[in-house]
Structure formats: structure tokens, C-alpha cells
Amino acid sequence: MADFGGGDLDAFRTEVRGWVEANFPAGLKGKPNPMMREERSNPSPDQEAWRKAVGEKGWGTPTWPAEYGGGGLSSAEGRVIQQEFQRAGAYNPIGGMGVMMFGPTLLEYGTDAQKKEHIPPICRGDLQWCQGFSEPGAGSDLASLQCKAEDKGDHYLVNGQKIWTSGAQYADWCFCLVRTDTSKKHEGISFVLFTMHQPGVEVRPIPLIAGNSPFCETFLTDARAEKKDLVGPLNGGWTIAKRLLQHERSGLSGAGGGGYAGGRTLPKLAKDYVGVDEQGRLADTDLRTRIILNEIDGRAFQQTAIRAMMEAKGNSGPSAATSIMKNAGTRWMQDKAELTLEIMGHQGLGWEGDTFTGEELGAVRSWLGGKATTIYGGSQEVQNNIISKRILGLPDLTQNN
Amino acid sequence: MAVLNEEQSMLRDAAKSWVQEKSPVTAFRKMRDSGVELGYDAAAWNEQAEMGWAGVIIPEDFGGSNFGYLSMGLILEEMGRTLTASPLLASGLAAASALILGGNDAQKGEYLPKIADGSLVATLAVDEGAHHAPEKVALEAKKGGAGYVLNGKKTFVLEGPAAGLFVVSARTSGKPGDKDGISLFLVPADAKGVTKQNLKLADSRGASNVSFDNVEVSADALLGAEGKGWDVLEATLDRARAGVSAEMLGAAVQAFETTLDYLKVRVQFGQVIGSFQALQHRAAKMFTDLELARSAVEAALAAIDAGSPDVPELVSLAKAKMGDVFHLVSNEMVQMHGGIGMTDAHDAGFYMKRARAAEAAYGSQSYHRDRYAKIQGY
Numbered sequence: 001m002a003d004f005g006g007g008d009l010d011a012f013r014t015e016v017r018g019w020v021e022a023n024f025p026a027g028l029k030g031k032p033n034p035m036m037r038e039e040r041s042n043p044s045p046d047q048e049a050w051r052k053a054v055g056e057k058g059w060g061t062p063t064w065p066a067e068y069g070g071g072g073l074s075s076a077e078g079r080v081i082q083q084e085f086q087r088a089g090a091y092n093p094i095g096g097m098g099v100m101m102f103g104p105t106l107l108e109y110g111t112d113a114q115k116k117e118h119i120p121p122i123c124r125g126d127l128q129w130c131q132g133f134s135e136p137g138a139g140s141d142l143a144s145l146q147c148k149a150e151d152k153g154d155h156y157l158v159n160g161q162k163i164w165t166s167g168a169q170y171a172d173w174c175f176c177l178v179r180t181d182t183s184k185k186h187e188g189i190s191f192v193l194f195t196m197h198q199p200g201v202e203v204r205p206i207p208l209i210a211g212n213s214p215f216c217e218t219f220l221t222d223a224r225a226e227k228k229d230l231v232g233p234l235n236g237g238w239t240i241a242k243r244l245l246q247h248e249r250s251g252l253s254g255a256g257g258g259g260y261a262g263g264r265t266l267p268k269l270a271k272d273y274v275g276v277d278e279q280g281r282l283a284d285t286d287l288r289t290r291i292i293l294n295e296i297d298g299r300a301f302q303q304t305a306i307r308a309m310m311e312a313k314g315n316s317g318p319s320a321a322t323s324i325m326k327n328a329g330t331r332w333m334q335d336k337a338e339l340t341l342e343i344m345g346h347q348g349l350g351w352e353g354d355t356f357t358g359e360e361l362g363a364v365r366s367w368l369g370g371k372a373t374t375i376y377g378g379s380q381e382v383q384n385n386i387i388s389k390r391i392l393g394l395p396d397l398t399q400n401n
Numbered sequence: 402m403a404v405l406n407e408e409q410s411m412l413r414d415a416a417k418s419w420v421q422e423k424s425p426v427t428a429f430r431k432m433r434d435s436g437v438e439l440g441y442d443a444a445a446w447n448e449q450a451e452m453g454w455a456g457v458i459i460p461e462d463f464g465g466s467n468f469g470y471l472s473m474g475l476i477l478e479e480m481g482r483t484l485t486a487s488p489l490l491a492s493g494l495a496a497a498s499a500l501i502l503g504g505n506d507a508q509k510g511e512y513l514p515k516i517a518d519g520s521l522v523a524t525l526a527v528d529e530g531a532h533h534a535p536e537k538v539a540l541e542a543k544k545g546g547a548g549y550v551l552n553g554k555k556t557f558v559l560e561g562p563a564a565g566l567f568v569v570s571a572r573t574s575g576k577p578g579d580k581d582g583i584s585l586f587l588v589p590a591d592a593k594g595v596t597k598q599n600l601k602l603a604d605s606r607g608a609s610n611v612s613f614d615n616v617e618v619s620a621d622a623l624l625g626a627e628g629k630g631w632d633v634l635e636a637t638l639d640r641a642r643a644g645v646s647a648e649m650l651g652a653a654v655q656a657f658e659t660t661l662d663y664l665k666v667r668v669q670f671g672q673v674i675g676s677f678q679a680l681q682h683r684a685a686k687m688f689t690d691l692e693l694a695r696s697a698v699e700a701a702l703a704a705i706d707a708g709s710p711d712v713p714e715l716v717s718l719a720k721a722k723m724g725d726v727f728h729l730v731s732n733e734m735v736q737m738h739g740g741i742g743m744t745d746a747h748d749a750g751f752y753m754k755r756a757r758a759a760e761a762a763y764g765s766q767s768y769h770r771d772r773y774a775k776i777q778g779y
Contacts, residue, residue: 267774267777267778267779270779271779276779280778280779281774281775281779282774282779288774288779289767289770291774291779292721292770292771292773292774293770295773295774295777296697296718296721296722296770296773297693297722299697299718300693300694300696300697300718300722301693303693303696303697303700304692304693304695304696306696306700307403307695307696307699307700310403310404311402311404313404320692321692321695321696324688324689324692324693327685327689328689328692328693381682383685384681384682384685384686385678385681385682385685387684387685387688387689388678388681388682388684388685391688392661392681392684392685392688393661393665394661394664394665394675394676394681394684395665395672395673395675395676397672397676397678
């Protein structure tokens with residue numbers, strides 16, 4: 001199996017390594033991915049050069065079909081690229097919601113024309129996408145959404161409000177759930193795409209408890225979505241949305257909220273802040289026990305991720321373990337963020353100023369920001385409903401099918 | 402469920418069908434009601450031995466099949482589902498591991514084939530108090546007679562009532578708490594001076610306190626080098642811990658599934674109680690924890706088979722996590738069954754009692770959390 005190495009993969013590795021050496025700007029080595037930061041709206045020439053180089057190769061989306069601008073490679077080759085980037089201290093400049101969620105969904109449900117139009121700019125990192133799903137009255141009960149799309153012949157006229165639109169202030173396009181039939185709940189929802197650069201779209205960033213504004217309110221007033229940008233059948237958007245949320249959840253388990261400890265593990269951090277007894281154990285025994293519990297949960301979570309992957313590849317069929325990943329991962333990471341703060345004591349509660357290290361200031365923001373992880377992408381309670389209903393077969397009394 | 406090879410799949414399927422047909426929880430109840438002192442059904446043990454289960458980790462040269470620890474774990478998991486009482490863990494896994502890891506060819510040749518065919522039940526005699534503390538060995542072995550003379554006591558020796566052979570940790574130098582100076586001895590249960598006091602425990606399984614009064618053993622009874630028994634003992638205990646964790650996994654999964662079935666049939670307020678979100682979310686949490694625990698247990702067993710240097714930490718991780726999860730699930734089993742769960746006629750109590758006994762076996766959660774942290778250097 002090519003998956004486990006062999007000659008071909010070695011040759012490919014040599015090719016990737018040579019290409020990275022030739023193309024990765026030395027000044028970016030070890031630098032964080034600007035996609036993850038506010039500076040992404042104002043990239044440096046090096047950052048732009050690297051994005052364009054990777055985008056042209058299709059290596060930012062290595063397993064996507066080459067005909068749409070992807071790398072057209074196997075997942076084993078994709079891992080080689082990832083490993084070689086890591087080795088060179090390079091980040092993957094192609095990312096965002098287009099890569100994580102929308103692209104995979106469009107590849108599955110889009111027409112050839114839609115893929116030809118929308119996938120290549122994602123692969124090149126030219127266009128950023130945002131997700132118009134939640135509304136003020138439609139959070140966990142997403143299917144109750146009201147944002148309306150009216151048929152105007154060659155286009156739809158979209159009116160309503162979206163909220164928690166991640167990165168809307170940077171986005172060029174929006175994939176959006178709209179109501180096209182008010183007589184039905186789930187079967188009255190359609191999945192449309194429209195450009196954010198039009199008069200009917202107004203974006204207001206929402207300041208959050210962590211002091212940043214990763215999410216926006218998006219107001220749609222006679223915004224225009226072209227008919228050709230309806231994905232899937234009219235009133236058939238819910239199926240696509242559910243599939244997209246699966247992509248989102250698989251990307252979210254364990255993401256964010258993990259405390260910010262400059263790469264230090266909790267035990268190491270605690271040794272530095274709390275100290276050890278004469279036997280080398282953490283001096284605060286109560287804290288030590290809770291750190292151990294968190295470490296064990298984190299390790300078991302990673303073991304489960306590996307097991308789910310092996311089972312998916314191996315002889316056991318689809319793995320039930322996948323359904324628990326979001327709740328298990330976010331629970332572990334939030335707990336870790338709480339412990340990070342507790343370990344730092346008062347130093348972990350600084351908001352600004354020289355009294356606090358960058359690590360400490362990061363910890364408090366990461367702790368706050370991480371609270372979102374059990375709310376978005378299907379809250380912890382919605383995940384528990386899904387496990388109860390789909391895995392455990394318990395009755396569903398909500399109007400949600 | 403781990404990805405299994407063909408022989409492991411066959412073994413698991415065979416174990417599953419035997420356990421479901423021949424050893425349902427009603428068989429455990431019958432054994433409990435009979436008050437049999439062994440703490441298991443001898444006829445059922447014979448059947449297990451005939452299927453070769455007692456020899457699963459034993460090399461082929463000594464009468465086993467050498468299928469490994471993950472394979473043994475699959476059997477123990479299936480047996481755990483129905484609380485099958487059996488000396489398989491204590492003898493076919495724990496004591497056999499001590500011999501495999503520390504024994505010379507003569508010792509292996511004498512005992513392993515008998516363990517593999519089930520004719521001999523062997524077990525570890527390690528602890529001396531109410532808590533697992535394998536380095537706190539006071540039982541003394543002094544040179545004398547034809548070899549050594551043993552004096553002291555061992556507590557909560559699993560399958561003690563059936564045991565024909567004890568693997569005894571003894572002190573040949575140093576003081577309780579020292580890892581140096583611990584020696585392992587193979588002591589037949591019928592040796593002069595060995596006295597069993599069989600215990601009645603909440604989980605109805607066999608266990609004994611054993612006293613050793615001037616027990617003379619020959620020099621051939623020493624397992625490994627004098628005073629250097631700790632490494633073999635710890636590696637042996639890790640295998641036993643992984644094994645009992647596999648049994649706990651099976652029992653916890655069954656306790657959960659039985660509870661889930663009840664949530665789907667019990668009607669109150671005009672609807673099945675499984676429709677109440679307060680119970681659904683607790684069920685979802687248990688399922689989540691069971692999946693995590695399964696990963697930890699299977700990873701520990703696989704690490705033993707792979708000869709990984711991580712075995713000690715992975716085993717402590719598994720035993721600690723599995724203990725917490727079985728604890729939770731067994732409590733919820735009683736709680737969610739309500740009054741019926743409090744009755745002796747229902748199985749819930751069996752699972753809760755077995756949970757606590759298995760949690761305490763070869764080190765509780767707090768023992769293994771502490772050990773996990775120490776291995777990691779904090």
C-alpha cells in the first residue's frame with residue numbers, strides 16, 4: 001500500500017523537499033500562519049509570494065482533484081507535503097472556511113460548472129469564504145432559520161440577518177442557508193452562494209469576551225444570489241448543510257480553547273509556577289490530581305482519534321468513536337485552559353501591560369475564546385442529542401429530524 | 402474496537418458466543434447463590450481451558466498458543482460482559498506472565514503447560530494490606546533449609562481459594578518500600594506452613610489472605626535473581642492491570658447497554674424515560690467516556706504485544722481511566738434503574754460490586770494516576 005511509504009513516496013518526498021527549499025521565503029520560517037491572525041487582511045510580500053506558490057501547485061489542498069486546482073494527490077502524498085512543510089518551518093497558506101468546509105461540500109454536491117468556478121480560487125487562496133448559517137433566532141435549532149430568498153427569475157433576492165459569521169469582515173464570498181419555502185421547516189431551506197462585495201451586504205464585527213472580533217453580524221438587504229449559485233436542489237439545502245457541519249465538526253474537535261502555554265505542557269507549566277516537593281512531585285497535590293486527570297483525558301482523546309482512523313481504514317467499518325470527538329476534545333481543551341489559568345494564579349488574569357508575559361496574556365484570551373468551542377459547530381448539548389438519537393437509539397422529542 | 406487480525410477475530414467471536422450461551426449473568430448468579438468456595442464454576446473453567454484460553458499468552462513450546470495480550474484482552478472483555486467468574490485473569494494472564502518474564506526453562510516447563518491446560522491455577526501473592534502497594538513487601542525470605550524460609554502474610558490474593566501455586570513477592574534484603582531486595586518465589590499452595598483464609602467479598606469472586614509460617618522452599622523456587630525481583634514484578638503487574646482493565650471494559654459496556662435497554666422500555670409520565678433529555682445526556686456522556694476508555698485499554702494491550710517502552714504509563718492510563726468510567730457507569734446503572742436496581746434480583750448490583758473490586762485490583766485509580774504522573778516526571 002502506498003499509504004505506508006515505499007519507493008514512490010520517497011521520490012515524491014525528495015521532490016517536495018526541493019520545491020519547498022526553492023520556494024519558501026526564508027523570512028517566514030517558523031512564523032505563524034497569517035490566516036489565523038488579524039494581519040491576514042494586510043499580508044507582506046513574502047506571505048503573498050508563498051501563498052501564490054503553494055496555490056499554483058495545488059499543494060494547499062493536496063487531495064482535491066487537479067482539474068479544479070487541487071493537488072490531485074493521494075492522502076499519503078498529502079501527508080508528505082504536510083511533513084515537509086513542517087520540517088521546513090513553513091505553514092500551509094491555503095486555508096479558511098473554503099478549505100475546511102465549503103470546498104469539500106461543493107466537491108460532493110456541486111455541479112461541474114460550480115466546481116470549475118468556485119474551487120480553483122479556494123485552492124489558490126485568492127478568495128475567502130464565510131458561513132451564513134446561524135441567525136439571531138436560529139442557533140442550536142438551526143433549521144428554524146428565517147433569512148428569506150425570493151425568486152426573481154435569474155436570481156434570488158436575499159433578506160434577513162445572519163450572526164456568528166466567522167471572518168465575514170475578510171470574506172469575499174458567503175455560502176448561506178436561506179428559506180425558500182415557509183410552509184416546511186427542514187425541506188424549505190436552500191443552500192446559496194453570493195459575493196460579499198455588493199451593496200446589500202453589511203458586516204458588523206462583534207466584540208467578544210476575549211477582546212477580539214472573530215465573528216460578525218451580517219445584514220442582508222436585497223442581496224443578490226445568482227440562480228447558477230444554488231447548490232443542490234431548491235429546498236434541498238438541509239442535507240448539504242448537515243454534511244458541511246460534519247466537515248466543520250471533524251475540524252473542530254480539540255481546536256482552540258486549549259490554553260496558551262507557549263508549547264509547555266500543563267505539568268511543566270505547573271512545575272514552573274507552583275514548584276515541586278522533595279520527591280519531584282507537584283507541590284499542590286490537589287492541583288496535581290486535576291492535572292493528571294486532564295492529561296489522561298487528553299491522551300485518551302488522542303488514542304481515540306488514532307483508533308477511529310485505524311478503524312475507518314481497517315476491518316471494522318465506520319467507527320462509532322467519531323461521534324464523540326467534538327465533545328470529548330472540547331471538554332478536554334476547555335478544562336486544560338481552566339487549569340492553565342489556575343496554574344498561573346493572578347498572573348494568569350492580566351489583561352494588558354508589562355507586568356504580564358505574552359504567554360500569560362495569551363492564556364486569559366485563549367481561556368475566554370475557547371468557551372465558544374462547546375457552543376459553535378453544534379453545541380455540546382446538540383452533540384449529546386445526536387449521540388442519544390443516532391448512536392444510542394433513544395427517542396427524539398424535538399422537532400428535529 | 403481495535404482492528405483485529407483473523408485469529409483475533411475468531412477468538413473474539415468464539416469467546417462471545419461461548420459467554421453468551423454458556424455463561425450469561427444467570428450463571429454468575431447461580432454460582433453466587435451456591436456459595437461455592439472457589440468463587441467460580443469449575444465446569445465452566447474446564448470448558449474455557451479446553452478452548453485454549455488459559456494458554457493464549459503462553460509460548461507454544463510450553464503448551465500455549467502465543468496469541469498475545471490483545472487476544473487475551475478480547476476474551477476477558479467478553480467474559481466481563483456477563484461477569485463470568487474465572488481464574489483466567491489471575492492464572493492464565495498474571496501468574497503466567499510472571500513465569501514467562503522471569504522464569505528459567507525448568508520453571509516454565511514445570512508450570513506453564515499446567516497453567517495452559519487449566520489443571521493448575523496459579524496466582525500472584527503481592528499485597529500485604531488493604532491497598533495495592535507492591536513495593537511495600539515485609540514478607541521475609543531468609544536463606545535456610547534447602548533454599549529459603551518464608552515468613553509473613555499476603556492479602557486479597559485473587560483466586561486464592563483455587564490456587565495451587567503462588568507467585569510470592571518476598572523481601573530478601575532492605576525494608577518495606579524499597580524496590581531493591583524484593584525476590585519472587587514459586588510456592589505450592591500445599592507447602593508446609595502455607596495457610597489460606599478464604600474471604601467472602603462483595604463481588605462473590607474468589608480471594609484469600611494467605612499466611613506463610615516458616616515455609617521452606619528450595620533454591621529452585623526463586624523466580625529470577627535474588628533481590629532483583631522488582632522489574633519482573635512490575636512488568637507482570639502491568640500485564641495483569643491491562644487484563645483486568647479489559648474485563649472492566651466488557652463489564653462497563655454491558656452495564657451501559659443493559660441500562661440503555663431499560664431507558665427504552667421503562668414508562669413514566671406517559672413516555673419512556675429514555676425520552677427525557679436529563680437521562681439522554683447522561684447516557685451520551687457515558688458513551689463518550691466508554692469510547693475514550695476503550696481506546697486507552699486497547700492501546701495498553703497493543704503496547705504490551707509490541708514490546709513498547711511506554712507500557713507502564715499506558716497501562717496506568719488505561720487502569721485509571723477505565724476505573725473511573727466503570728465506577729460512573731455502574732453507579733448510573735443502579736440510579737437509572739431506580740428501585741429495581743436496588744434489588745438483589747436485578748443484575749445492576751452485581752456490576753456495581755464487581756466494579757469496585759476490579760477498581761481495587763492491582764491498583765486503584767488514585768494509585769495509577771499517581772504512578773502515571775511519576776512516570777511523566779511530576
